[in-house]
Amino acid sequence: MSNDNISPRSGHLYLVGVGPGDPELMTYKAVRILSEARIWAVPTAKENGMSSAQQIAGQMVPDNGRTILSLCFPMKKVFLGQETDDQLLAAWRRSADEVIRHLDRGEDVAFPTLGDATLYSTAFYLLAMIQEQRPQIPVTVVPGITAMAACAASQSSPLALGDDVLAVVPAAFEDDRLRGILANLDAVVLMKVHRRIDALIDLLEELGLIDCAVLTERSGMPEERVYTDVREARGRKLHYFSTMVIRKKKVQVSNGTHAHAL
Numbered sequence: 001m002s003n004d005n006i007s008p009r010s011g012h013l014y015l016v017g018v019g020p021g022d023p024e025l026m027t028y029k030a031v032r033i034l035s036e037a038r039i040w041a042v043p044t045a046k047e048n049g050m051s052s053a054q055q056i057a058g059q060m061v062p063d064n065g066r067t068i069l070s071l072c073f074p075m076k077k078v079f080l081g082q083e084t085d086d087q088l089l090a091a092w093r094r095s096a097d098e099v100i101r102h103l104d105r106g107e108d109v110a111f112p113t114l115g116d117a118t119l120y121s122t123a124f125y126l127l128a129m130i131q132e133q134r135p136q137i138p139v140t141v142v143p144g145i146t147a148m149a150a151c152a153a154s155q156s157s158p159l160a161l162g163d164d165v166l167a168v169v170p171a172a173f174e175d176d177r178l179r180g181i182l183a184n185l186d187a188v189v190l191m192k193v194h195r196r197i198d199a200l201i202d203l204l205e206e207l208g209l210i211d212c213a214v215l216t217e218r219s220g221m222p223e224e225r226v227y228t229d230v231r232e233a234r235g236r237k238l239h240y241f242s243t244m245v246i247r248k249k250k251v252q253v254s255n256g257t258h259a260h261a262l
Helices: 028-036 052-058 087-104 121-131 147-154 175-186 197-206
Strands: 013-017 040-045 067-072 109-113 140-141 166-170 187-191 213-217 226-227 242-247 252-255 259-260
Touching: 013 067, 013 121, 028 067, 028 109, 028 140, 040 052, 040 087, 052 109, 067 087, 087 109, 109 147, 121 140, 121 197, 147 187, 147 213, 147 242, 175 197, 197 242
Parallel strands: 013 109, 013 140, 040 067, 040 109, 166 187
Antiparallel strands: 187 242, 213 226, 213 242, 252 259
16 A cells, blocks of 8 residues: 555544443443544444444544445454454455544544454454554553443342452354363353353253253344343344353352351
């Protein structure tokens, strides 16, 4: 890509977590930065598709005549340490080139992303491609509330307490590896469970953990659904935004010979 049109002042790139779905869960900082940014680069799963992050942010940030760059990130699995699918790489490069075009003009660009930008977000694939060409670009990452935090909060339940060991795991893990995690750790968050729900239910029943699991579909969104008995999700076509929290220990405060469940 040519550097002929690079401005003396490079634009600033903002990766902004907008939370899991409820627009009121956006932070003040996220709202301020998105309000100030005249260019939003929004991720979509397919060409000319809708951006969930844009829809959430748009409910809190009035339209100031901003420019929207629709960036397509195909929904394909990424395995770090292995070769990345050529289609994904090409899509990331096209997206990076589009953002760089504006940054080189000295224009700031905000990338709103669901949940938190540092947790399984396309934001960092985009950033890696941009930094490969423009390592000097200033970047600010704005953290957001995660889906797993919202799921636990909706049940008035902790994710982890005391000496609990918590794991956050993509449900695409092979069963043997996932079986070991579920058997040995105190609390597990399973992300992206929509395609494997039946197999996960079987595994949880095998391990005697079925009653420790809560499944939340579209957390924080108007269509939110919570399965306190995850067996009810068997055979259902779940939305991509589905998260399962498995917590083995009950919350108790011990006082002498008495134990009180909270």
